[in-house]
Amino acid sequence: MWITIDKTSHIALSRQVYSQIKELILSGSLAANEKLPSTRSLSKELSLSRNTILESYDQLIAEGYLESKPGSGTTVANGIIKYKSTPSVNISSLAPTPVIKKDYIDFRSGLPALDLFPQKKWAKLYSDICNTIPASAFDYCSPSGVWELRNSISKYLFRTRGIQCRPEQIMIVSGTTQGLFLISKILYKSDHKVLVEDPIHVGLLNTISSMGYDFVPIKADDKGMNTDLLKPYTNISFIYTTPSHQYPLGGILPIQRRLSLIQYACDNNCYIVEDDYDSEFRYEGAPVSSLYELNPNKVIYIGSFSKLLSPAIRLGFMLLPNELLDTYKPSKMYSDVHTEAISQYVLAEFINNGSLEKHIWKMKKIYAIRRNHLIKELNQYFRNEFQIKGQATGLHIVVAFKNITFTQSLVQQLLEQGIKIYPVEHYCIQNKEEHIHEIILGYAHLSLDQISTGIELLSKILHQ
Ligand SMILES: Cc1ncc(COP(=O)(O)O)c(C=O)c1O
Numbered sequence: 001m002w003i004t005i006d007k008t009s010h011i012a013l014s015r016q017v018y019s020q021i022k023e024l025i026l027s028g029s030l031a032a033n034e035k036l037p038s039t040r041s042l043s044k045e046l047s048l049s050r051n052t053i054l055e056s057y058d059q060l061i062a063e064g065y066l067e068s069k070p071g072s073g074t075t076v077a078n079g080i081i082k083y084k085s086t087p088s089v090n091i092s093s094l095a096p097t098p099v100i101k102k103d104y105i106d107f108r109s110g111l112p113a114l115d116l117f118p119q120k121k122w123a124k125l126y127s128d129i130c131n132t133i134p135a136s137a138f139d140y141c142s143p144s145g146v147w148e149l150r151n152s153i154s155k156y157l158f159r160t161r162g163i164q165c166r167p168e169q170i171m172i173v174s175g176t177t178q179g180l181f182l183i184s185k186i187l188y189k190s191d192h193k194v195l196v197e198d199p200i201h202v203g204l205l206n207t208i209s210s211m212g213y214d215f216v217p218i219k220a221d222d223k224g225m226n227t228d229l230l231k232p233y234t235n236i237s238f239i240y241t242t243p244s245h246q247y248p249l250g251g252i253l254p255i256q257r258r259l260s261l262i263q264y265a266c267d268n269n270c271y272i273v274e275d276d277y278d279s280e281f282r283y284e285g286a287p288v289s290s291l292y293e294l295n296p297n298k299v300i301y302i303g304s305f306s307k308l309l310s311p312a313i314r315l316g317f318m319l320l321p322n323e324l325l326d327t328y329k330p331s332k333m334y335s336d337v338h339t340e341a342i343s344q345y346v347l348a349e350f351i352n353n354g355s356l357e358k359h360i361w362k363m364k365k366i367y368a369i370r371r372n373h374l375i376k377e378l379n380q381y382f383r384n385e386f387q388i389k390g391q392a393t394g395l396h397i398v399v400a401f402k403n404i405t406f407t408q409s410l411v412q413q414l415l416e417q418g419i420k421i422y423p424v425e426h427y428c429i430q431n432k433e434e435h436i437h438e439i440i441l442g443y444a445h446l447s448l449d450q451i452s453t454g455i456e457l458l459s460k461i462l463h464q
Pocket residue numbers: 109110174175176177178201204242247275277304305306311315316
């Protein structure tokens with residue numbers, strides 16, 4: 001049974017087993033009357049004590065998920081309706097990881113170098129802003145965000161991405177996650193579905209499905225979402241995509257697919273949500289154009305400062321077509337009134353005085369060195385046993401290792417020996433089999449020494 005145990009987590013082991021079996025039952029992956037492994041064999045498979053498994057089974061029996069009959073073992077109970085908003089992927093292994101103290105090398109993707117966040121500059125600016133803004137700035141502000149920030153983002157987008165938009169269209173949100181949540185909410189129709197890339201960031205998939213949507217996975221390959229597969233689907237609210245750097249495989253959506261995506265959206269009267277989460281960090285070739293510029297009426301562009309600066313500041317933005325502005329604003333208002341305003345003034349000044357672009361420029365150089373070092377170490381320890389995907393942009397790469405399958409027990413073994421890796425299979429809705437040899441390696445937050453130690457350890461264990 002596919003269960004992932006994180007022994008470093010603060011969540012009790014029996015609770016981890018309980019939650020994952022529960023998810024499998026609710027999502028329909030474990031059907032009524034299906035027999036569960038014996039507590040003895042599951043405890044062996046997961047390297048956990050039999051008591052831990054007994055405790056989880058007992059709880060599931062108590063809550064009616066499982067039944068235990070003498071002589072026939074433990075089976076899934078009858079009459080549990082598939083819970084439609086639960087995605088059929090292993091959520092628990094991919095929920096945003098809480099920051100916990102750990103002594104392993106964590107190749108988690110998408111984390112910038114937190115130790116290089118311009119702390120002093122940010123603190124000084126924050127203090128200067130607090131000391132100089134008028135008292136009225138401490139009042140409630142517009143749900144759309146602080147005007148100064150919206151204005152500076154519109155200019156920044158034009159300078160760096162060639163995107164032409166008016167500050168009025170820019171809605172400040174607390175990160176991509178909130179933006180996507182609000183979009184899902186305002187576009188919701190009970191008989192409409194959402195088309196999503198597969199594989200996908202599971203936290204964001206959960207954000208969409210938490211609104212009650214059924215989603216349809218559209219396979220992504222090394223060129224991003226395969227738009228030939230869109231045709232059969234109708235009654236679609238929106239399509240979620242990462243065209244500049246498919247997450248996690250790294251492909252760039254070619255123009256032919258971009259055009260057919262837009263055509264599909266026009267024909268089906270739906271929107272495209274473009275998640276542009278890390279395209280500023282492009283190491284090879286010219287910056288990739290946005291999908292937004294092809295049709296600003298059909299594309300909702302979402303940007304985030306989580307990777308450019310830090311995920312803790314919770315600042316992002318959306319470019320909305322005019323026709324959505326009036327429905328969006330009350331939705332944001334009822335959600336959190338507005339995103340915290342003082343940080344918005346700080347970020348506006350940080351952009352206006354050139355600090356953001358300087359910071360990105362500096363980090364891009366550092367990340368390029370880390371990326372090159374990672375590739376060098378992979379070459380040294382694995383020679384021709386691997387293939388890299390998506391290395392031109394971003395804060396992570398995907399590596400496919402010939403003849404190595406990243407099973408749960410291998411992932412667990414690696415963790416116990418000091419290295420945490422992320423199998424691509426965990427991010428798949430369908431076609432998991434195709435990705436069993438691939439892992440995601442996030443490198444931006446790791447020092448060169450940590451990268452070397454991590455890859456050496458990986459080689460030692462994989463070559464055993
Ligand atoms: C694909 C993708 N989109 C967006 C984000 C940023 O999310 P947020 O702005 O909510 O921090 C991430 C962060 O990991 C991501 O991987």
